[in-house]
Amino acid sequence: MAQWGYTGETGPAHWCDNFPDAKGQRQSPIDIVTKDAKVDAALGPLKLTPARCADVVNNGKTVQVNIDSSETNMCGGPLKHNYRFAQFHFHWGSKDGQGSEHTVDGKPYDAELHLVHWNTDVFKAVGEALPKDQGLAVLTAFIKVGKENSAWNKLVALLTNVKCKNDKFSIQEAFDALSLLPENKSDYWTYEGSLTTPPCYESARFIIYREPVEVSAEQMSALRGLLSYCKGETPCCNASDNLSDNYRPVMPLNGRVVTASFQA
Ligand SMILES: [Zn+2]
Numbered sequence: 001m002a003q004w005g006y007t008g009e010t011g012p013a014h015w016c017d018n019f020p021d022a023k024g025q026r027q028s029p030i031d032i033v034t035k036d037a038k039v040d041a042a043l044g045p046l047k048l049t050p051a052r053c054a055d056v057v058n059n060g061k062t063v064q065v066n067i068d069s070s071e072t073n074m075c076g077g078p079l080k081h082n083y084r085f086a087q088f089h090f091h092w093g094s095k096d097g098q099g100s101e102h103t104v105d106g107k108p109y110d111a112e113l114h115l116v117h118w119n120t121d122v123f124k125a126v127g128e129a130l131p132k133d134q135g136l137a138v139l140t141a142f143i144k145v146g147k148e149n150s151a152w153n154k155l156v157a158l159l160t161n162v163k164c165k166n167d168k169f170s171i172q173e174a175f176d177a178l179s180l181l182p183e184n185k186s187d188y189w190t191y192e193g194s195l196t197t198p199p200c201y202e203s204a205r206f207i208i209y210r211e212p213v214e215v216s217a218e219q220m221s222a223l224r225g226l227l228s229y230c231k232g233e234t235p236c237c238n239a240s241d242n243l244s245d246n247y248r249p250v251m252p253l254n255g256r257v258v259t260a261s262f263q264a
Pocket of ligand 1: 089090091196
């Protein structure tokens with residue numbers, strides 16, 4: 001796979017040179033214009049089932065927790081199929097006021113959590129689902145700096161094991177990814193989009209919770225303290241030492257409809 005990043009010659013504006021889907025018509029993220037969202041009050045909350053967290057990896061672009069599941073973890077709401085939890089990861093800023101991928105009425109949050117699920121009704125493996133329409137469903141939560149979040153303490157402890165790129169840590173103590181989600185799971189927006197990183201396949205339905213999750217400044221700094229280079233390596237002169245600002249700018253809506261499960 002070709003090199004890509006978030007700044008300069010390999011930044012988002014150049015992704016389409018090597019990854020043609022990046023200039024498609026249903027790209028993510030988007031700005032959610034709340035007054036334009038189409039209300040569907042019949043949309044109920046998703047049915048979510050916890051899954052086992054297997055390991056956590058710093059891949060130099062984000063920190064990702066891989067899930068070990070052999071059952072349905074997400075269905076209902078706007079989904080027509082059963083989805084299995086594959087992994088979750090984060091996008092965040094180097095400072096407050098930036099970091100989320102989606103924005104709401106033009107306003108970014110400080111970070112964004114993506115829980116990536118794949119369609120087991122139609123596909124046999126996550127790799128098969130990845131590029132295909134209805135292949136993925138990404139449950140998304142906004143994160144903002146505010147009060148401390150007790151569920152995040154376990155996550156922050158895990159992050160200390162994957163400071164550098166390519167660090168991987170096997171998770172022994174039970175960790176419930178669903179504890180990272182907001183309390184209000186009834187109010188969300190949903191639309192048809194894409195992977196927000198190359199190869200930007202147009203395969204993902206996003207389900208984005210309206211209520212952001214609050215974490216303390218100290219908890220947020222655990223993400224900002226991760227490094228984008230390998231242990232013992234000197235960071236490249238034009239790369240930031242710290243792993244942050246790993247968000248893609250918003251993409252055009254191109255006539256797509258964003259549906260809201262709630263009346264604003
Ligand atoms: Zn993501």
